[in-house]
Amino acid sequence: xxxxQGKASIIRLFHVHKNYGAAKALSDVTIDISxxxxxxxxxxxxxxxxxLLKLLYYGEAVTEGQVxxxxxxxxxxxxxxxxxxxxxxxxxxxxxxxxPTKTVFDNIAIVLETIGKKxxxxxxxxxxxxxxVGMENSIHSLPPTLSGGEQQRIAVARAIVGDPKIIxxxxxxxNLDEDSADVxxxxxxxxxxxxxxxIIATHDKELIRKTGGRVIYLKQGRIHPINSxxxxxx
Amino acid sequence: xxxxxxxxxDILEHRFLxxxxxxxxxxxxxxxSAFTLFFINANAIVNSWKKxxxxxxxLKPNTPEIKVTEIKRNxxxxxxxxxxxxxxxxxxxQRLKNQMKRQSSLLDNLKxxxxxxxxxIQLMESFQNQEKIEKLxxxxxxxxxxxxxxxxxxxLGRFTNILNLxxxxxxxxGSLFLLATVLIVANTIRLVLYSRQKEVEIMRxxxxxxxxxxxxxxxxxxxxxxxxxxxxxxxxxxxxxxxSSNMGQGLTSSFFTIRFLSWDTFLGIWVCSMFVGWIGCFxxxxxxxxx
Numbered sequence: 065x066x067x068x069q070g071k072a073s074i075i076r077l078f079h080v081h082k083n084y085g086a087a088k089a090l091s092d093v094t095i096d097i098s099x100x101x102x103x104x105x106x107x108x109x110x111x112x113x114x115x116l117l118k119l120l121y122y123g124e125a126v127t128e129g130q131v132x133x134x135x136x137x138x139x140x141x142x143x144x145x146x147x148x149x150x151x152x153x154x155x156x157x158x159x160x161x162x163x164p165t166k167t168v169f170d171n172i173a174i175v176l177e178t179i180g181k182k183x184x185x186x187x188x189x190x191x192x193x194x195x196x197v198g199m200e201n202s203i204h205s206l207p208p209t210l211s212g213g214e215q216q217r218i219a220v221a222r223a224i225v226g227d228p229k230i231i232x233x234x235x236x237x238x239n240l241d242e243d244s245a246d247v248x249x250x251x252x253x254x255x256x257x258x259x260x261x262x263i264i265a266t267h268d269k270e271l272i273r274k275t276g277g278r279v280i281y282l283k284q285g286r287i288h289p290i291n292s293x294x295x296x297x298x
Numbered sequence: 299x300x301x302x303x304x305x306x307x308d309i310l311e312h313r314f315l316x317x318x319x320x321x322x323x324x325x326x327x328x329x330x331s332a333f334t335l336f337f338i339n340a341n342a343i344v345n346s347w348k349k350x351x352x353x354x355x356x357l358k359p360n361t362p363e364i365k366v367t368e369i370k371r372n373x374x375x376x377x378x379x380x381x382x383x384x385x386x387x388x389x390x391x392q393r394l395k396n397q398m399k400r401q402s403s404l405l406d407n408l409k410x411x412x413x414x415x416x417x418x419i420q421l422m423e424s425f426q427n428q429e430k431i432e433k434l435x436x437x438x439x440x441x442x443x444x445x446x447x448x449x450x451x452x453x454l455g456r457f458t459n460i461l462n463l464x465x466x467x468x469x470x471x472g473s474l475f476l477l478a479t480v481l482i483v484a485n486t487i488r489l490v491l492y493s494r495q496k497e498v499e500i501m502r503x504x505x506x507x508x509x510x511x512x513x514x515x516x517x518x519x520x521x522x523x524x525x526x527x528x529x530x531x532x533x534x535x536x537x538x539x540x541x542s543s544n545m546g547q548g549l550t551s552s553f554f555t556i557r558f559l560s561w562d563t564f565l566g567i568w569v570c571s572m573f574v575g576w577i578g579c580f581x582x583x584x585x586x587x588x589x
Contacts, residue, residue: 147507163497164496165311165497
């Protein structure tokens with residue numbers, strides 16, 4: 065599958081609708097995302113950014129329309145294939161979603177244990193990703209003992225440790241101070257330059273400005289056309 | 299191996315709930331195995347009594363000696379008879395005197411021997427059940443000079459009925475206890491799962507399969523079942539030692555000795571308790587992961 069620029073598509077949404085009871089979260093959303101894209105999904109709160117991300121990793125099922133992820137049609141996905149789909153993603157959640165009773169090491173190790181990696185490999189890899197995010201000294205810490213910025217960096221480490229094809233980040237700088245946000249932005253840029261497709265849902269215009277990339281503007285669940293990212297930034 | 303490590307780590311991390319589960323299993327195993335122990339020993343007692351069963355055939359007074367010899371031969375030829383011994387009325391009276399010891403003088407003033415001649419019949423082991431004994435007794439009663447046949451039929455029948463009732467009650471109670479244990483374990487594990495709902499959700503989000511999530515829980519169930527079983531059976535053994543040492547004289551006789559569970563039964567109950575832990579996990583995981 066190729067997109068309009070002739071690049072191979074990794075994610076395609078065709079006329080996707082998502083309803084929660086009577087409330088419409090997404091209406092007629094069609095998006096083509098190429099491999100190694102850096103894409104921002106932005107818009108006001110309640111625009112459907114998080115709902116859109118959830119559809120991608122099958123956190124929610126679409127109400128209508130089709131979603132294709134790296135060749136997998138999510139309308140026909142079986143229960144057994146869902147874990148395989150999710151392994152294509154590295155997901156950074158707004159609320160970090162770290163297990164508070166497990167150490168930083170154990171939180172990150174789950175990703176590699178699920179794919180059956182050996183203990184020695186896991187230890188080496190985790191030390192390497194923690195070095196990348198600048199948290200190698202916190203390997204044995206419990207998440208509640210870390211600051212918000214540090215927890216977000218651990219969440220980034222967990223997202224990248226399995227070398228996923230796609231990184232999804234939901235408001236990755238939402239709860240962070242400027243310095244911590246800059247660290248996260250730099251990390252996301254780094255993974256993009258290494259070849260990952262990075263999709264960031266945010267209403268943080270500063271993050272979009274600093275990072276650069278394609279922007280999709282959502283409002284009341286619909287995509288609103290924008291001529292250039294500057295329109296959104298203004 | 300990784301699942302075992304995770305299971306042990308999880309048990310240690312959720313100590314309180316693990317202890318509750320282990321104690322629940324051990325109490326249930328203690329009760330169920332106490333019932334089994336009682337039943338096994340009651341069964342052994344009845345069997346030992348059955349082995350002591352003798353049929354007494356009392357002859358009419360003044361049966362001629364030739365007739366006695368003929369009857370003895372007839373009895374010996376009957377199916378199921380191991381040994382036949384003639385006890386004359388004189389021998390019987392002497393035996394009674396010996397048994398009465400000091401009171402034996404009471405028998406000295408008897409004008410005539412009131413006891414009849416009798417045959418004491420020992421049965422083959424394969425013949426020691428009520429139905430066969432009753433049939434044999436009926437045949438013995440049909441012999442001409444036989445006055446009465448006695449083999450403790452009433453108490454034997456009653457005791458067998460009581461034992462059958464115990465057997466039924468034992469199975470019913472055992473099954474109920476195991477069912478109750480499975481439900482309690484399932485509920486306790488559900489509590490563990492609810493306390494780890496976030497963890498399970500995160501594991502699913504990072505691509506863990508249901509099998510990967512379930513495996514440590516199943517191992518936890520097996521470990522908790524094994525520990526609960528050992529504690530329950532250990533407690534039963536201690537109780538057995540305490541009770542049998544205090545009541546040793548009263549509980550044993552020349553016919554039988556109260557025994558603890560055999561290794562086979564012990565291992566069977568232990569495996570059963572591991573299964574209870576596992577099935578408890580299975581029930582709650584099935585419901586929990588559907589959500």
